[in-house]
Amino acid sequence: MALRLTVNGxxxxxxxxxxxxxxxxxxxxxxxxxxxxxxGAGLCGACTVHLNGQPVxxxxxxxxxxxxxxxxxxxxxxxxxxxxxxxxxxIEQGVPQCGYCQSGQIxxxxxxxxxxxxxxxxxxxxxxxxxxxxxxxxxxxxAAVESVAAGSSNSQEV
Amino acid sequence: MAMKRRDFLKVSVGxxxxxxxxxxxxxxxxxxxxxxxETGEWRPDAWLELTPNDEVFFTLARVEMGQGTYTGLxxxxxEELEIKPERITPRFAPVAPEYRNxxxxxxxxxxxxxxxxxxxxxxxxxxxxxxxxxxxxARVWNLEAAECHASEGRVLHPNGIDSMAYGKLVELxxxxxxxxxxxxxxxxxxxxxxxxxxRLDARAKSTGTAVYGIDVELPDMxxxxxxxxxxxxxxxxxxxxxxxxxxxGVLEVFETxxxxxxxxxxxxxxxxxxxxxxxxxxxSEALSVSTDDVFESYRTAADEDPGESERSEGxxxxxxxxxxxxxxxxxxxxxxxxxxxxxxxxxxxxxxDRMEVWAPTQAPxxxxxxxxRVTDLGPDDVTINTTFLGGGFGRRxxxxxxxxxxxxxxxxxxxxKVIWSRxxxxxxxxxxxxxxxxxxxxxxxxxxxxxHHQIVGPQILDWYVRNAAPAQYPWAPRFMxxxxxxxxxxxxxxxxPKDMSAIEGGIEYPYQVDxxxxxxxxxxxxxxxxxxxSVGYSHNGxxxxxxxxxxxxxxxxxxxxxxRRLVSSxxxxxxxxxxxxxxxxxxxxxxxxxxxxxxxxxxFGTYVAQVVEAGIENGAIRVYKVACAVDCGQVVNPxxxxxxxxxxxxFGLTAALYxxxxxxxxxxxxxxxxxxxxxxxxxxxxxxxxxxxxxxAPTGVGxxxxxxxxxxxxxxLFALTxxxxxxxxxxxxx
Ligand code: FES
Ligand code: FES
Numbered sequence: 001m002a003l004r005l006t007v008n009g010x011x012x013x014x015x016x017x018x019x020x021x022x023x024x025x026x027x028x029x030x031x032x033x034x035x036x037x038x039x040g041a042g043l044c045g046a047c048t049v050h051l052n053g054q055p056v057x058x059x060x061x062x063x064x065x066x067x068x069x070x071x072x073x074x075x076x077x078x079x080x081x082x083x084x085x086x087x088x089x090x091i092e093q094g095v096p097q098c099g100y101c102q103s104g105q106i107x108x109x110x111x112x113x114x115x116x117x118x119x120x121x122x123x124x125x126x127x128x129x130x131x132x133x134x135x136x137x138x139x140x141x142x143a144a145v146e147s148v149a150a151g152s153s154n155s156q157e158v
Numbered sequence: 159m160a161m162k163r164r165d166f167l168k169v170s171v172g173x174x175x176x177x178x179x180x181x182x183x184x185x186x187x188x189x190x191x192x193x194x195x196e197t198g199e200w201r202p203d204a205w206l207e208l209t210p211n212d213e214v215f216f217t218l219a220r221v222e223m224g225q226g227t228y229t230g231l232x233x234x235x236x237e238e239l240e241i242k243p244e245r246i247t248p249r250f251a252p253v254a255p256e257y258r259n260x261x262x263x264x265x266x267x268x269x270x271x272x273x274x275x276x277x278x279x280x281x282x283x284x285x286x287x288x289x290x291x292x293x294x295x296a297r298v299w300n301l302e303a304a305e306c307h308a309s310e311g312r313v314l315h316p317n318g319i320d321s322m323a324y325g326k327l328v329e330l331x332x333x334x335x336x337x338x339x340x341x342x343x344x345x346x347x348x349x350x351x352x353x354x355x356x357r358l359d360a361r362a363k364s365t366g367t368a369v370y371g372i373d374v375e376l377p378d379m380x381x382x383x384x385x386x387x388x389x390x391x392x393x394x395x396x397x398x399x400x401x402x403x404x405x406x407g408v409l410e411v412f413e414t415x416x417x418x419x420x421x422x423x424x425x426x427x428x429x430x431x432x433x434x435x436x437x438x439x440x441x442s443e444a445l446s447v448s449t450d451d452v453f454e455s456y457r458t459a460a461d462e463d464p465g466e467s468e469r470s471e472g473x474x475x476x477x478x479x480x481x482x483x484x485x486x487x488x489x490x491x492x493x494x495x496x497x498x499x500x501x502x503x504x505x506x507x508x509x510x511d512r513m514e515v516w517a518p519t520q521a522p523x524x525x526x527x528x529x530x531r532v533t534d535l536g537p538d539d540v541t542i543n544t545t546f547l548g549g550g551f552g553r554r555x556x557x558x559x560x561x562x563x564x565x566x567x568x569x570x571x572x573x574x575k576v577i578w579s580r581x582x583x584x585x586x587x588x589x590x591x592x593x594x595x596x597x598x599x600x601x602x603x604x605x606x607x608x609x610h611h612q613i614v615g616p617q618i619l620d621w622y623v624r625n626a627a628p629a630q631y632p633w634a635p636r637f638m639x640x641x642x643x644x645x646x647x648x649x650x651x652x653x654x655p656k657d658m659s660a661i662e663g664g665i666e667y668p669y670q671v672d673x674x675x676x677x678x679x680x681x682x683x684x685x686x687x688x689x690x691x692s693v694g695y696s697h698n699g700x701x702x703x704x705x706x707x708x709x710x711x712x713x714x715x716x717x718x719x720x721x722r723r724l725v726s727s728x729x730x731x732x733x734x735x736x737x738x739x740x741x742x743x744x745x746x747x748x749x750x751x752x753x754x755x756x757x758x759x760x761x762f763g764t765y766v767a768q769v770v771e772a773g774i775e776n777g778a779i780r781v782y783k784v785a786c787a788v789d790c791g792q793v794v795n796p797x798x799x800x801x802x803x804x805x806x807x808x809f810g811l812t813a814a815l816y817x818x819x820x821x822x823x824x825x826x827x828x829x830x831x832x833x834x835x836x837x838x839x840x841x842x843x844x845x846x847x848x849x850x851x852x853x854x855a856p857t858g859v860g861x862x863x864x865x866x867x868x869x870x871x872x873x874x875l876f877a878l879t880x881x882x883x884x885x886x887x888x889x890x891x892x
Binding site: 016017019020021024027028031032033034035036037038039040041043044046073074075078083087090091092094095096097098099100101102103106125126128129130131132133134135136137138139140141142 | 222223224225226355356357359360361362363364365366367368369370372373375406424425426427497498499500501546547548549550551577579580797798801802804805806807808809830831832836837838839840842844845
């Protein structure tokens with residue numbers, strides 16, 4: 001089945017079975033490996049990408065459901081060589097341990113801030129609860145998101 | 159410990175014309191170093207390479223799985239080399255004797271040993287290179303080396319004006335000869351050790367560019383999945399191969415040692431084909447136990463066999479005879495899965511006479527053995543490329559996933575990536591052993607007079623020898639591997655001369671008591687087991703520190719003061735205990751509806767005390783705060799220490815709240831994160847970590863955060879509810 005998909009601003013025409021999860025299309029057809037496979041069942045959030053501006057679990061999104069849509073992955077989050085403010089904060093806070101969950105964490109956080117630039121701590125926790133981290137980096141994640149959220153003392157630096 | 163530099167440093171000129179410092183760890187005298195005298199060439203297994211282009215490469219012999227070796231070990235080199243850690247490019251080590259962990263005689267990362275074993279040698283390598291660069295510059299300027307010094311990647315002229323970048327000096331420096339021993343910088347002059355804050359891999363891991371095993375991409379690569387026996391040890395009796403082979407994209411369907419492999423051009427096609435696959439299993443030799451049987455067998459073993467004595471002081475029996483009270487308790491702890499977020503996977507490429515493997519592994523030289531076992535290749539025909547690891551926690555010390563991928567690649571003769579699903583990763587793990595502990599203690603006149611601890615369960619090395627021993631004897635033919643495993647291990651000793659996995663943390667019982675009897679009853683129900691973050695300490699910690707709490711309660715003493723009194727002659731224990739209690743405001747009452755529990759435990763040479771503040775909310779256990787004090791000797795990177803301790807605490811709490819793998823007639827019941835849950839962001843407690851300022855040699859931090867938090871939480875729940883829970887995971891309605 002041929003379908004169209006725009007990923008990080010680039011249009012692709014793909015010949016894949018429609019039930020293939022978006023995750024494997026992004027990773028193996030398009031070679032964007034930043035999006036990770038953790039559970040394949042919508043339980044861990046490692047595969048989080050934005051589809052038409054909404055965060056989705058790409059492991060549980062058949063590619064046909066994304067057909068014609070706009071997908072953004074961790075690779076397309078910043079502008080070209082520019083890092084997204086969250087990525088900058090992640091580096092400054094030294095968030096990642098093994099790092100495997102972090103693309104998904106950052107994508108969830110990016111959607112939160114795009115829809116709610118000044119989230120409360122409870123808002124952040126609620127938005128980030130679908131993303132598992134086996135290494136236990138939750139407090140650094142929280143600090144990094146808070147440092148970027150509008151109204152925080154650091155936000156003007158980025 | 160003063161090390162003679164000539165014992166383990168070798169310097170040579172690299173192929174690039176640069177300076178190469180190789181290093182052989184103590185105990186490996188006489189092995190080959192990076193320099194090939196015949197050809198004058200450099201083999202890329204040197205530790206440190208400086209190029210004329212001013213690049214600095216450092217070979218990382220301990221894998222990076224989140225625990226921070228990438229940053230920590232690089233910092234050690236940077237400190238003595240006088241260059242910012244960020245200027246050094248770490249690269250993952252290939253398999254070579256130089257990179258073996260001197261404690262294990264194997265190239266593996268585990269046991270919280272990376273910093274401890276690298277502490278001296280890596281600083282020494284950095285210092286030697288720096289000294290040679292300074293000598294070369296001094297020669298150019300016609301000065302004495304002592305008049306020049308190095309800073310930030312340059313050698314500085316005493317005139318304060320001139321300087322030369324390392325890159326300009328490396329060719330000259332390679333010809334310098336350092337005589338005598340090298341003095342390492344005194345602590346007061348450190349710029350990065352103890353101060354380095356960031357993580358060198360943070361950028362790659364925040365931009366999606368860090369390459370994990372699962373991300374490896376090769377030309378014409380295909381994808382394999384394997385249908386494994388739902389019961390360990392089951393064999394393939396038959397399968398509908400023709401039907402599955404006819405499916406779109408399917409290239410091969412065939413039997414392997416562990417099940418039926420399905421290979422397709424795309425991963426999803428392989429998965430769909432696997433769904434259509436019907437395998438008949440022969441379970442005649444398969445595991446058939448259920449979890450209840452396991453614990454019953456442990457109880458029977460414990461009754462029949464008092465176990466091997468592991469520590470004996472005074473006479474426990476006499477202490478009991480004269481005791482006013484004798485307390486007994488039995489603690490039960492389940493099997494636990496590792497649940498690394500990156501599932502098991504490996505990519506292999508067989509090209510006739512060689513096999514190349516890309517994998518997230520904690521033990522690359524054992525990966526070579528795994529390949530040799532399922533092919534006609536010898537270990538030397540196998541190259542293992544280590545990637546970043548999406549978590550390890552001990553799981554990736556066992557090389558089954560490499561073995562499988564190699565078997566598939568051997569048949570396909572093209573690059574194959576084998577990926578496990580989460581369900582497969584959970585069900586075909588090797589688990590933290592289920593364990594049973596029987597404790598007895600005698601009390602007289604308010605004093606603890608006797609301590610008896612019977613540890614019941616398997617030993618991990620029994621499961622590991624088959625993998626590990628041949629790596630020490632690469633000359634051995636394959637048929638010998640099993641025997642060698644057993645015999646060789648005895649002779650040489652791999653992890654330690656003795657398998658400590660069941661008893662560690664039990665036998666180091668630190669409290670003052672005259673009569674001690676600690677035993678291990680060895681019994682193995684046949685469920686595959688392996689190391690799991692903090693290993694034996696994980697279950698002994700729960701048993702010892704919960705029972706100590708019971709004894710404090712029985713004596714009518716505050717559990718902090720009770721412990722305090724009994725470790726009064728152990729200054730490092732005492733200090734972390736006091737600091738944790740202070741940090742948690744122990745003496746002030748806990749807020750309404752909450753209670754606190756305390757635990758003190760030393761593991762991997764690191765002293766940790768924790769106070770947990772917990773409550774029960776809406777029928778669920780809620781952990782609000784964990785106050786932790788840690789003494790891990792000299793700190794290399796304080797942020798990483800905090801992160802590792804906090805990560806360990808969350809790992810331990812996950813086990814305490816949710817961790818349980820159960821078996822039903824040999825089948826593992828759990829499969830994915832809905833029934834093998836991990837702690838989530840909304841459950842995160844506030845964690846406070848106080849690090850003791852110490853000049854002692856550094857000890858590990860990856861694991862020691864785990865053990866005490868489990869009993870500390872249980873003890874808090876006891877303080878809250880008055881009910882003692884003696885089995886894990888803990889529940890809110892006990
Ligand atoms: S891989 Fe998609 S949610 Fe876990
Ligand atoms: S950093 Fe390892 S899973 Fe989150």
